[in-house]
Amino acid sequence: MHISITRLEKKLSQILPLSEAYQRSYNKLSEQYKSPEEMALYSRGYFLKKLWKMAEDNESVVAVLNINGTPRGFVRYSAIPEYYTAPINGQSRDMEKGMLDGFEFAWYRKINFERNIKLDKKTLIVNQIYIDPEMQHLGLGTHLLNRTIPELKKHGYESLIIEYNANNTNAEKFYRGIGFSAFATTQDFDHIIKKDGQTTFCISDVAIAHTTIDNAIASMRNKQLSKTYITMVQRRNGKDY
Ligand SMILES: CC(C)(COP(=O)(O)OP(=O)(O)OC[C@H]1O[C@@H](n2cnc3c(N)ncnc32)[C@H](O)[C@@H]1OP(=O)(O)O)[C@@H](O)C(=O)NCCC(=O)NCCS
Secondary structure, three states: OOEEEEEOOOOHHHHHHHHHHHHHHHHHHHOOOOOHHHHOOOOHHHHHHHHHHHHHOOOEEEEEEEEOOEEEEEEEEEEOOHHHOOOEOOEEEEEEEEEEOOEEEEEEEEEEEOOOOOOOOOEEEEEEEEEOHHHOOOOHHHHHHHHHHHHHHHOOOOEEEEEEEOOOHHHHHHHHHHOOEEEEEEEEEEEEEEEOOEEEEEEEEEEEEEEEHHHHHHHHOOOOOOHHHHHHHHHHOOOOO
């Protein structure tokens, strides 16, 4: 069993299997709080297109986790949006607009800062991190960050932020273990439900957490892949996985 980390490229041989892992991970997480109508939109093509766009995006970098040569997860780092860098009186806001469920939307997303955190060009946002469900909670997410965050430091970056759904307790525990702590809150426009002539906007609470890169590296230093994973590797070694 072999673990490797590679950069996302515009290659279908990499993007196709990764889109399947991404879809499984995203859908397992989202079906807990999204409507069946919205879930129906999250087809394989949706994730394929998303990954293809990420591979084309020069403003972000995606590191892919491969198990035995097959992509099973990824993390994406990008420059922080401008509205983080200049809060006024502990608040900032940004216009979000686009199409969702065939419905055009535009609304102001407000961010409430609870603490003064230095956010500048040396800060990146962890936009996405997804591990295939059957490979979760084995230490692989931590391993992916442990292998990639030191590379960011080499390029001069000093800190990271992450946004996560306030109900995603697994993600919250995960980020806490990496050294992140929440410093701001906001809300995300999730989807629209149209039923019986009524339109309901679904808005979810989001926490925003921060860590310095040095703190993340120190927090991860003693973490290892779990015993379950290591046993699994021994058991499955040499067999199809
Ligand atoms: C969140 C995620 C990336 C973490 O990666 P992972 O490989 O599963 O995490 P690790 O095995 O490295 O776990 C580290 C810690 O995270 C927490 N954690 C991860 N998965 C968990 C689970 N299923 N249940 C409870 N805690 C969990 C635990 O605190 C764990 O520490 P522990 O092993 O000492 O209990 C992964 O679970 C995932 O892809 N989840 C779905 C997508 C998602 O929520 N992404 C983040 C969106 S912002």
